[in-house]
Structures are given as structure tokens and as C-alpha cells.
Amino acid sequence: MQFTFYGQSCFSVNIKGKNILFDPFITPNPKAKHIDVNSIQADYILLSHGHGDHVADALTIAKNTGAKIVSNYEIISWYAEKGHDNGHPLNHGGAWNFDFGKVKYVNAVHSSVLPDGTYGGNPGGFVIMSDEGNFYFAGDTALTLDMKLIPMTCPKLDFAVLPIGDNFTMGYEDAVIAAEFVECDKIIGVHYDTFGYIGIDHDAAKAAFEAKGKELILMEIGERKEV
Numbered sequence: 001m002q003f004t005f006y007g008q009s010c011f012s013v014n015i016k017g018k019n020i021l022f023d024p025f026i027t028p029n030p031k032a033k034h035i036d037v038n039s040i041q042a043d044y045i046l047l048s049h050g051h052g053d054h055v056a057d058a059l060t061i062a063k064n065t066g067a068k069i070v071s072n073y074e075i076i077s078w079y080a081e082k083g084h085d086n087g088h089p090l091n092h093g094g095a096w097n098f099d100f101g102k103v104k105y106v107n108a109v110h111s112s113v114l115p116d117g118t119y120g121g122n123p124g125g126f127v128i129m130s131d132e133g134n135f136y137f138a139g140d141t142a143l144t145l146d147m148k149l150i151p152m153t154c155p156k157l158d159f160a161v162l163p164i165g166d167n168f169t170m171g172y173e174d175a176v177i178a179a180e181f182v183e184c185d186k187i188i189g190v191h192y193d194t195f196g197y198i199g200i201d202h203d204a205a206k207a208a209f210e211a212k213g214k215e216l217i218l219m220e221i222g223e224r225k226e227v
């Protein structure tokens with residue numbers, strides 16, 4: 001599966017020829033100035049919650065590409081009001097089969113409000129299950145015991161995308177435990193270094209995962225890799 005990192009918690013994967021983009025926050029990110037938001041292809045845009053650092057460019061990209069937005073009911077309703085009615089609403093614990101694979105919306109411990117102050121429902125994460133691999137994107141969350149439900153209810157994960165920047169989400173120490181809870185050894189770190197509050201020591205973070213026999217991958221913004 002091809003994985004492209006766009007900074008903060010934004011990335012895209014290509015599964016069965018479909019581009020699935022997660023949590024687009026590019027134009028307001030000073031570290032992602034070299035990314036042209038108008039060049040991003042998307043068939044689906046998955047939004048974990050309504051905070052600006054996860055949805056800033058969602059409407060622009062949705063309008064450019066005609067992508068279907070997948071998120072919780074409240075967020076999908078908000079985009080329909082904004083004029084993008086190609087959406088699929090989920091709520092926690094629910095899954096749906098799309099043409100690239102199955103998406104399950106899972107619990108996150110965080111908050112959520114849309115950029116204009118509209119209630120964004122409860123925040124979540126996603127488990128993506130496909131013929132080309134399975135992965136978990138935690139969204140913004142604290143470490144939570146609910147993560148233990150993922151290996152009980154979903155196929156074995158090939159990798160997990162976890163926030164590691166601390167302050168607004170779990171830090172890397174807790175993310176190591178999260179990786180244990182979801183029974184996954186390959187972690188792609190997100191939600192770090194974008195702002196002062198979430199700066200991390202890369203070597204210390206990687207060493208913390210390595211000490212538990214796990215790999216932490218930290219990608220450059222714009223970098224693409226097979227996972």
C-alpha cells in the first residue's frame with residue numbers, strides 16, 4: 001500500500017487504485033508550504049474529528065476532486081450544509097464496505113468542534129480493512145483501554161498511525177502502550193512538531209518504540225513510501 005505523508009495528521013493511502021485522504025491540514029501548516037493542495041487527488045476524505053488541524057482543506061479538496069467525505073454523522077451533516085452533499089455518515093462502532101475496503105469508526109478520547117463553532121459530535125479514529133492490508137488511524141486521542149477492542153474485533157493490523165506529540169494527544173510514551181494494545185509493531189507517528197506545544201525528540205521517541213521491539217516511522221512532509 002502506498003502511503004504519502006502531508007504533515008500534522010494528514011496522509012493518503014492508495015488502495016485498489018483509490019486515493020483515500022485523511023485529515024487534510026495543509027495550507028495553514030507552515031511546514032507544508034511545498035505541498036500544492038490543488039494537486040492532491042482524493043476519491044475519499046476521511047475526517048477523524050472537526051478540529052481545524054484535521055479539516056482545514058477538506059472542503060477545498062472535496063470540491064476539487066468530488067471526493068466522498070467519510071466521518072461521523074454531525075460532520076457529514078455540516079459539510080452537506082456547506083454545499084458538499086457527497087458524504088457517508090458513520091458513528092462509533094459502525095463499519096461500512098466501500099469499493100476499496102471496509103472502514104470502521106472507533107472510539108477516541110478527545111474533543112471536537114467544527115471551525116465555525118458547530119458541534120462536531122464525538123471524535124473518532126478509523127480501522128481500514130482491505131485486500132491490500134489493514135491499518136488503524138487513531139485520530140487525536142489519549143491512550144485508552146478501548147484500543148484493546150481493535151484486535152478483538154478487526155483483522156491483524158499491518159501498521160498503525162498514532163499521534164505522538166503530547167499536549168493535545170497522547171505522547172510517544174503512551175503511544176508505545178497504544179501500539180501494544182492494538183497488537184501492532186509498525187507505527188507511523190503523526191501530530192508532532194507542527195506547533196511549539198507538540199515538538200518531540202525524534203531519537204528518544206524512536207528508542208522508546210525500539211525498546212518494546214517496535215518500529216516508529218517518522219516521515220518527511222511530502223514523502224511517499226510503501227507500507
Ligand code: NI
Binds near residue numbers: 049051110111140
Ligand atoms: Ni483535535
Ligand code: MN
Binds near residue numbers: 051054140191
Ligand atoms: Mn489535532
